[in-house]
Amino acid sequence: MNFNLVFVFYSCLLGLIVGALASLFLALSNLLIHVTWTTIPEQLDTPFYPFWICLFGGLLIGLFQTYIGDYPRTMHQTLEEFKTTGRVAYEGAVVKNTVAALLVLTFGASLGPEAALISILGGLMTWAGDRMTWTLQKKKELLDLGIGAMLSTIFYAPLIGVSEALEDGVNRTNFKRTSIKVLLYALTTACGIFAFTTLNRLFPHEILFSISTPNVNWTVEVMYFLLPAVMIGTGFGYLFLLFGRWTDSVARNYPHPLGLALAAGAILGLFGSMSSYFLFSGEQKILEFSRIAFDQSVFFLISIAVGKAFLTHVCFSFGWRGGKIFPAVFSSTAMAFALASVFPYTPGLLIAVSVAASCTVILKQPFVTATLLLFLFPLQFFPFILVVAWLIHQGATRLTNHTTRTT
Structure with a gap:
């Protein structure tokens, strides 16, 4: 990755956008989940409510898949599309990915938001790149940074982006390039987490992705x-x-x-x-x-x-x-x-x-x-x-x- 002030600025701006996007998307999905799984059941006395609401969700998702298309795109599909074409489709695709992902999350799927968020991010990045005449290499570098920041933000794991860079560079001999890549990942992630946590304070939310383990009491056994x-x-x-x-x-x-x-x-x-x-x-x-x-x-x-x-x-x-x-x-x-x-x-x-x-x-x-x-x-x-x-x-x-x- 090229290390210059303009690229650093774009990387930090990208991190802020990623954090804001993740926060707003999760806030909206949590609101829909609350309405579907708390507000509506309180007004209805329906036996086996989870079964009927999930079945209804299956109907909506099936109709969406049949008449709109195969959405939301998976992380693998997004990366494969970019690798093959040098871009991620955004004309109408961002809205379709967003609506399909919200349907899936709202109706209780045992799945997370990261794949949909990355497909949405990829489309927005391509849209921005088209208007700023970025080179294909610049688009790839910024998309990589955006994905790392997105994963770090939604998993509350700040070092995921850095570890992605280390995974890529572990077999390389160009340590200077790897170190620059790690630094850019760190900057983008820091901006992403800052924007995410700042916006999260505006919305009610539960503690996410945390495990309560017993006190550490070492035993030989x-x-x-x-x-x-x-x-x-x-x-x-x-x-x-x-x-x-x-x-x-x-x-x-x-x-x-x-x-x-x-x-x-x-x-x-x-x-x-x-x-x-x-x-x-x-x-x-x-x-x-x-x-x-x-x-x-x-x-x-x-x-x-x-x-x-x-x-x-x-x-x-x-x-x-x-x-x-x-x-x-x-x-x-x-x-x-x-x-x-x-x-x-x-x-x-x-x-x-x-x-x-x-x-x-x-x-x-x-x-x-x-x-x-x-x-x-x-x-x-x-x-x-x-x-x-x-x-x-x-x-x-x-x-x-x-x-x-x-x-």
Whole structure:
């Protein structure tokens, strides 16, 4: 990335826009969620309300998919479009992405807002770039910075953007370029978080993306359970991915948007009628859940973990598009609490390494995973999180390379 004052100015301005965009979008989605899930049920006495409202949401989403198009775009689609064409479509697409994402979030999908926000950001960035005659390289650099700032802002993880730069530069020899990239990510992220937190004070909101872990009370016995915790987390990560492959296969064999969306709504509504923890992405519920987790049965915790992982992919594959990172962390945390409730030796550490292993398998980025979890757990656990994330990634990479060579 070129380091000059004009580009630094644009980077900081981009960060402010990203933070404001994220705050306004989440405020609007939270308002719609409150009306749909609190205000309306208070006025109606409807049995099995979650089932009927999710089914109605499936109808709206299915009709939108059928007559408007395949929205909201996923993060992968946005990045692939930019890589292929050098731009992200914005003529009408920004509005379509916004409306589709709000439908998905409002009706309780087990998905997060990050994918929709990045597709919206990509469209706005392309619109601005067209009017300022930026080069393709400049557009790419600013889009990269914007995505890093967006992820850092909505996940309350300031170092995600920096870790993205480190992931890209870890195998490079151009350390000067990598250091400049890290600095620009840091500036953009700082501006994004400033704008996000400032605007958030204007809207009522709950504490997001925080986990309550037991006080750190080190015990020798925990060393015997670290490996099982890592293995369980790793296994759950692969189960999460397996659910995705299965639901994608079902969706390919039944390519009817309305039917798929209605099926997802019915399944989501059935699960939501059993527990509200199955609904939504989990960032607003994870703190509450972690406070009551040790009072629940192991069966309940495992059910929440597996059920939420399954629902995330049902929603995503069947047309309720959104981000998978928030529900991946929530479901991984539920599974980790199940383990820690059985082996209560420094339970916070067992939870941390299990979640780190699971999320590394799912995200495939060890530094991003570590920085995502940095502020979720006590700082004393971070070295363990970082080592586990790195080891899991190295093992997965070698396994993939070995499988490729043998086939």
